[in-house]
Every structure is written in structure tokens, then in C-alpha cells.
Amino acid sequence: MAEPLLAIKDLKTYFISKDMEVRAVDGIDINVNERQIVCIVGESGCGKSMTSLSIMRLVPQPRGKIVGGEVKFAGRDLLKLTEKQMTDVRGNDISMIFQEPMTALNPVLTIGEQITEVLLRHRNLTKREAMAKAVEMLQFVGVPRAAEIVHEYPHQLSGGLRQRVMIAMAMVCEPKLLIADEPTTALDVTIQAQVLELMKKMRNDFNTAIILITHDLGVVADMADHVVVMYAGQVVESVNADDLFAAPLHPYTKALMESIPSLEEEKETLYSIPGTVPDAAAYPVGCRFADRCPIKQPSCYESMPLLREVKPGHLVRCDLV
Amino acid sequence: MGTYITRRLLGMIPMLFFITVAVFLMMHAAPGNAFNSIMNPAIKDPQALIASLEAQNFLNKPLWWQYFHWIGLFVTGNWGFSFAQHAPVIDLVGPAIQNTLILSVMAEIITLAIGIPLGVLQSRKPYSGFDYTTSVVSFILFSVPYFIFAILLIYLFAIHLRIFPAQGAVGTGPNAGSLLDHIYHALLPALSISLVSLAFYSRNTRGSMLEVSRKDYVRTAYAKGLMEGKVFSKHVLRNALIPLITFFGLDIGNLVGGAVILEGLFSYQGMGLLTISAVNNRDYNVIMATTIIFAVAVLLGNLLADILYAVVDPRIRYN
Ligand SMILES: Nc1ncnc2c1ncn2[C@@H]1O[C@H](COP(=O)(O)OP(=O)(O)OP(=O)(O)O)[C@@H](O)[C@H]1O
Ligand SMILES: [Mg+2]
Numbered sequence: 099m100a101e102p103l104l105a106i107k108d109l110k111t112y113f114i115s116k117d118m119e120v121r122a123v124d125g126i127d128i129n130v131n132e133r134q135i136v137c138i139v140g141e142s143g144c145g146k147s148m149t150s151l152s153i154m155r156l157v158p159q160p161r162g163k164i165v166g167g168e169v170k171f172a173g174r175d176l177l178k179l180t181e182k183q184m185t186d187v188r189g190n191d192i193s194m195i196f197q198e199p200m201t202a203l204n205p206v207l208t209i210g211e212q213i214t215e216v217l218l219r220h221r222n223l224t225k226r227e228a229m230a231k232a233v234e235m236l237q238f239v240g241v242p243r244a245a246e247i248v249h250e251y252p253h254q255l256s257g258g259l260r261q262r263v264m265i266a267m268a269m270v271c272e273p274k275l276l277i278a279d280e281p282t283t284a285l286d287v288t289i290q291a292q293v294l295e296l297m298k299k300m301r302n303d304f305n306t307a308i309i310l311i312t313h314d315l316g317v318v319a320d321m322a323d324h325v326v327v328m329y330a331g332q333v334v335e336s337v338n339a340d341d342l343f344a345a346p347l348h349p350y351t352k353a354l355m356e357s358i359p360s361l362e363e364e365k366e367t368l369y370s371i372p373g374t375v376p377d378a379a380a381y382p383v384g385c386r387f388a389d390r391c392p393i394k395q396p397s398c399y400e401s402m403p404l405l406r407e408v409k410p411g412h413l414v415r416c417d418l419v
Numbered sequence: 420m421g422t423y424i425t426r427r428l429l430g431m432i433p434m435l436f437f438i439t440v441a442v443f444l445m446m447h448a449a450p451g452n453a454f455n456s457i458m459n460p461a462i463k464d465p466q467a468l469i470a471s472l473e474a475q476n477f478l479n480k481p482l483w484w485q486y487f488h489w490i491g492l493f494v495t496g497n498w499g500f501s502f503a504q505h506a507p508v509i510d511l512v513g514p515a516i517q518n519t520l521i522l523s524v525m526a527e528i529i530t531l532a533i534g535i536p537l538g539v540l541q542s543r544k545p546y547s548g549f550d551y552t553t554s555v556v557s558f559i560l561f562s563v564p565y566f567i568f569a570i571l572l573i574y575l576f577a578i579h580l581r582i583f584p585a586q587g588a589v590g591t592g593p594n595a596g597s598l599l600d601h602i603y604h605a606l607l608p609a610l611s612i613s614l615v616s617l618a619f620y621s622r623n624t625r626g627s628m629l630e631v632s633r634k635d636y637v638r639t640a641y642a643k644g645l646m647e648g649k650v651f652s653k654h655v656l657r658n659a660l661i662p663l664i665t666f667f668g669l670d671i672g673n674l675v676g677g678a679v680i681l682e683g684l685f686s687y688q689g690m691g692l693l694t695i696s697a698v699n700n701r702d703y704n705v706i707m708a709t710t711i712i713f714a715v716a717v718l719l720g721n722l723l724a725d726i727l728y729a730v731v732d733p734r735i736r737y738n
Contacts, residue, residue, distance in 0.1 A: 156641050182646075189644035201635040205734060206657050215653075216643045251733040267643070 101173070102129040103307050104153070104275060109167035111145075111152045118379045122148040124331035125167070127405065130275065135301060135308045137318045137339075139354070140328035141375060146311045149328075150277045153309075154194055155184050172274065190220040193268035197280040199260035203252035209236075210248030213267045220271050235266040239296055258289035265296060272304050279311045294321060315354065319343060327351050330375055330386040333405055336413040347414045349391045385416070393418055420729065423737035424722070431718045435711065442710045443486050446703060452478060453502035453701045476502070489707060499704030503697070508704045511693060516712065518588040519682070519689035521601050523674040525609035526616075530670075534617035535663070538624025539656065545629060553621070560618035565677060569611040569684045576607060583607050586686040608685045612677040616670065623666065627659040634658070661732050668724025672717045
């Protein structure tokens with residue numbers, strides 16, 4: 099099998115302060131192949147955003163630290179690059195888009211300035227050439243009046259348009275990997291579908307692999323080739339999308355699936371997983387899901403289950419399956 | 420924008436009217452007038468002379484009549500005569516404005532040129548040794564009133580080291596009155612005003628920079644591959660300066676207040692000194708002229724700040 103484009107091994111990102119250590123990402127393994135769309139799902143606080151910021155080496159300073167592991171991208175360990183080398187990767191080989199397109203764009207710079215900035219940083223272009231390329235990219239992502247919009251400011255655009263601008267900005271250097279951290283959460287449903295469609299188009303036309311972070315399993319079903327389920331800073335299940343929806347194995351994944359409202363059944367109340375996620379500053383020694391698990395055994399509290407390949411290509415962190 | 424500015428300028432007229440009425444009334448409510456102090460033994464009947472001077476200058480007319488008489492002349496450019504200095508008010512105000520302008524512009528330049536870069540440097544390495552020491556110094560500077568600095572600076576540079584003049588706005592000798600001579604004389608009073616406000620600016624710049632560095636769009640800028648220096652100069656600094664414009668607008672008022680106190684201390688012949696002596700001598704026409712000039716300066720300062728807002732922040736538009 100070919101080398102994956104991105105291979106994350108045992109990545110650990112902690113927030114370290116005098117009296118505590120928050121283990122936001124606690125030994126993650128994720129592989130992303132070329133052209134693959136990998137969805138990362140999991141409850142709020144499980145470490146999805148910190149995983150993606152760790153890949154970019156943009157963990158919030160000064161307390162956030164990548165304390166261990168490896169992030170191999172196209173053969174190089176990103177964690178070993180100098181900061182200068184890393185800036186050459188960002189925006190060029192790997193791009194990122196964020197949840198809030200309103201706050202992710204600079205309010206005092208025009209759309210054109212913000213897009214050309216990436217090109218001027220990574221490509222040997224004149225300002226005029228960069229501007230032409232920016233307009234072209236905006237047209238490509240379906241922004242109407244692109245030639246005028248480059249002279250406008252973010253506040254003059256709707257939320258959906260802003261997210262398109264973000265995508266144009268992220269894709270303008272045709273990166274090999276796009277990381278999208280809940281790109282549609284802030285948008286209303288019809289716009290959501292359009293933005294997701296656009297991301298698929300990006301994958302198809304630019305051969306860009308995508309890491310899509312979401313907690314919407316509907317989005318996962320629509321988009322994912324491969325799914326990584328995270329819980330409390332760890333991967334608990336990792337498998338291709340079809341197998342996941344056909345037969346989820348980890349009790350947490352099953353619980354997540356049950357919490358999706360289904361149209362046929364019209365359930366009165368939304369199922370939600372009882373109990374709470376353990377505190378990231380004080381994880382137990384055993385399985386982190388044990389307290390909330392419907393099939394737990396006393397042995398679950400004794401040692402941490404390993405991420406095992408229970409079927410070919412299907413990894414699960416549970417000793418009971 | 421043009422119509423907005425015109426509207427704001429027109430809006431100043433009623434404000435100036437109220438300000439001048441208030442000052443006019445207060446001025447006349449204070450006991451005495453410019454002629455009461457005539458005490459020349461050669462004059463046989465001072466009372467008769469005072470009465471005739473008062474009549475000549477309409478001081479025995481009703482107050483409302485005097486006000487409208489004054490304003491009628493004022494708007495036509497006739498600012499009257501200084502009773503105390505025996506010169507047309509225009510001739511006194513001209514050089515005084517020039518001196519105060521030099522002092523204020525210098526103070527503002529020192530403040531901005533040191534305060535903002537200092538705050539930026541502090542914010543680049545927050546909680547470092549440099550940040551702590553400069554912050555402590557800022558707090559000390561900020562909590563000391565500026566006449567204390569004035570006295571310290573006069574003592575150190577004028578009396579002890581003898582490298583700067585302690586008094587006056589211009590010197591004597593061949594270069595007297597040149598721009599350099601003006602700057603040389605304005606330096607100590609300008610520094611006295613600046614030390615307080617540059618401490619204020621550096622604190623606020625630092626806070627504003629730190630706040631903006633946490634914004635999502637700064638993370639976006641890093642995610643594009645921009646170098647740290649570029650992120651700070653292009654994305655953080657521009658946004659961080661926006662809230663400082665409010666202070667810049669208020670500075671003109673502060674400089675006016677500073678001028679009144681510091682020009683007195685440094686015997687610096689500016690608007691502040693002119694106002695103080697006019698008030699002491701009940702020199703009505705001078706008081707009214709300086710009042711209007713100060714009021715216009717403060718109002719223009721506010722207008723300038725509002726215009727600057729629209730220039731740097733595209734979200735603000737006046738229509
Ligand atoms: N600046 C910070 N300082 C300390 N802890 C932090 C900081 N940012 C995040 N964390 C912690 O790191 C953990 C993972 O956060 P992360 O933002 O990756 O969660 P997430 O999975 O993206 O959640 P969400 O779905 O809400 O976006 C959380 O427990 C959070 O409390
Ligand atoms: Mg998140």
C-alpha cells in the first residue's frame with residue numbers, strides 16, 4: 099500500500115500550567131491518504147480542534163505544547179521542522195478553514211488583500227497577477243461578482259459567502275491537505291449543503307485530501323471516506339465510512355449513532371449519552387468511557403484498552419468487542 | 420463623508436454659542452474689571468478716569484448688549500483690544516497659538532512615537548523581564564502629575580546640567596525665533612506632558628495588541644504561512660490601533676489642560692500663559708478669544724478622531 103499523505107503517530111498535545119496538565123490530545127494515530135476525506139467526530143472538548151492545530155503547529159501559546167509523537171506529512175515529520183520551514187508548509191501544502199467565517203477574516207482588510215497575501219507569500223507573483231488569480235479562485239468557489247468582491251470587506255458579505263471566501267483563500271495555493279474545523283456549524287442548513295458540496299468539488303478538482311471535523315453524523319455520512327471517532331483525547335474507533343455506518347463497534351460510537359434524530363421514527367426526545375466526559379486534567383487509568391458505558395465490566399477500570407485492529411482496517415479501543 | 424463633516428462643523432456653532440455665553444457670564448460675574456487696578460499717583464481723579472474708560476468700552480451697558488456687541492465684532496474678524504496689554508487681541512493670539520501648537524505637536528509626537536512602539540514591544544513578549552520593568556515604570560509615570568515632572572526636568576536639565584532653557588518660548592541671539600530655537604525651548608515642557616500620556620498609550624497599546632493577538636483572524640493569518648513579523652504588522656497592529664483613536668481625540672483637550680499648567684511653570688508664551696494673565700487682569704476680549712480657540716480645538720479634535728475611525732475601520736461609514 100502507498101504511504102499515506104499524512105501519518106499522525108502517538109501525537110500528544112497538552113496544556114501545561116504550574117498546577118495542572120490538561121491532556122487535550124493524548125496519543126492520537128490518524129492516517130490520511132491522498133484525495134481521501136477523513137472525518138473526525140466526537141463530543142465537544144474531546145480534542146478535535148487541538149489535533150488539527152497540532153498538525154499546523156498552531157497550538158495556542160504559551161501554555162499549549164506538543165509533548166510527543168510524530169506528524170509525518172509527505173515523508174517529513176512536521177514536528178521536526180524549524181518555524182521558518184513550517185511557515186512554508188502552512189497555506190501552501192496544508193491549509194485550514196475554521197468554524198466562524200465572520201471572525202476568521204480580518205475586518206479591516208479587503209477580501210482581495212486577504213487572498214492575495216497567501217499567493218504573494220508562497221508564489222512568485224506580482225500583485226496584479228495575484229489579484230487576477232484571487233478573482234479566478236473566487237469565481238471557482240461560486241462567489242458572484244468576484245471582481246467587485248475583492249475590493250469589499252468581510253462585513254459586507256453573508257455568512258455563506260464568507261465561508262466560500264475562506265475556502266478560496268485556503269485553496270488558492272492548491273494544497274495537498276485541507277483541514278476544515280466545523281466549517282458549516284455556523285451556517286444555516288441550505289448553505290451548509292452548498293459548502294459541503296464545494297469541498298467535495300475541491301477534492302475532485304484539486305486532488306486535495308480533507309480532514310473534516312464535525313459533530314454532525316449526517317455530515318459524516320455525506321462526506322467521509324474514512325471516519326475517526328475521538329473520545330477524551332484519544333481515538334476510540336477508526337474505520338472506513340461504509341463499515342462504520344453498517345456496524346459501529348465501540349460502545350461510544352454506537353451511543354453517538356443512537357443520538358442522531360431519525361426522520362422515520364420521529365422520536366419525541368433526542369437520545370443523549372448519559373454521564374459526563376472525564377476531566378482532561380485528571381484522566382482515570384482505565385477506559386475513559388467506562389463510567390458512561392452500557393456494557394462496562396470491572397476489568398474496564400483496571401487498564402487502558404489499546405486501539406486494536408478487530409477486523410481488517412477496523413480499529414477499536416475496547417477490550418469487549 | 421463631505422456632507423458628514425459639513426454637518427459636524429455646523430453642529431459646532433450652537434455649542435460654541437453656549438460656551439461663549441457661559442464664559443462671558445462667568446467672566447462678568449467675577450469681581451472687578453481691567454480698569455479697577457489703575458493706581459497711578461499722577462492721575463488726579465482715578466475714579467473719573469475709570470468711569471470714562473468703562474464708558475468708552477461699553478462696560479456700563481447691559482450684559483446682553485455687551486455680548487452681542489462683542490460677538491458681532493468677533494465674527495467680522497475684529498477681536499477687540501487687550502485692555503491690559505494695550506494691543507489688538509489678534510496680535511497677541513497669533514504668536515501664542517504658534518507657540519502652543521509647537522508645544523502640543525511635539526508633545527503628541529513624543530507620546531505616540533514612544534508610547535505605541537513601547538506597547539507593541541511589551542505585547543510581543545508579555546510577562547517577560549522587559550515587559551515587567553517597562554510596565555512598572557509606566558505605572559509610576561502614569562500616577563505622577565505632570566507638573567512634578569516639569570519641576571524635576573527643570574531642575575535636572577535647566578538648573579543642574581544647564582543644557583536646556585527653563586523659561587520662555589524663544590531665546591536671544593542670532594537664531595532666536597528659528598524653528599530649531601522653538602523646538603529647543605519647547606522640549607522640556609513637551610516632555611513633561613508626554614511622560615504621563617506615553618505611559619498611558621503604552622499600557623493601552625499593549626492591552627489592545629494582546630487582545631487582538633487572540634482573535635481568530637490572527638490564527639488565520641498564521642495558517643496562511645505568514646511570518647510572525649508580518650502577522651503583527653499587518654493583522655494585529657492595524658486592528659489594535661483602532662481603539663486608541665478615542666484617546667487620540669481626547670488628547671487635544673488634555674494638551675489644552677496641560678498647556679495652561681505647564682506654560683505657567685515654564686513661562687512659555689503660549690495660549691495657556693496668555694489665558695492665565697488675561698484672567699488675572701480681567702482682560703475680557705483676550706479671555707473670550709482664547710476661550711473660543713480652545714473650544715474649537717477640542718471640538719475639532721473629536722471630529723478628527725471620528726474621521727480617523729472611518730479611515731482605518733471599514734465597518735464605520737458616515738452617511
Ligand atoms: N487554551 C486552552 N487552555 C487550556 N485548555 C484548553 C485550551 N484550549 C482547549 N483546551 C482544552 O483542550 C481540550 C480539547 O479542546 P478542543 O478545542 O480540541 O476540543 P474540540 O474537540 O475541538 O471541541 P469542540 O467540539 O467544542 O470544538 C478541552 O478539554 C479543552 O478544555
Ligand atoms: Mg473545536
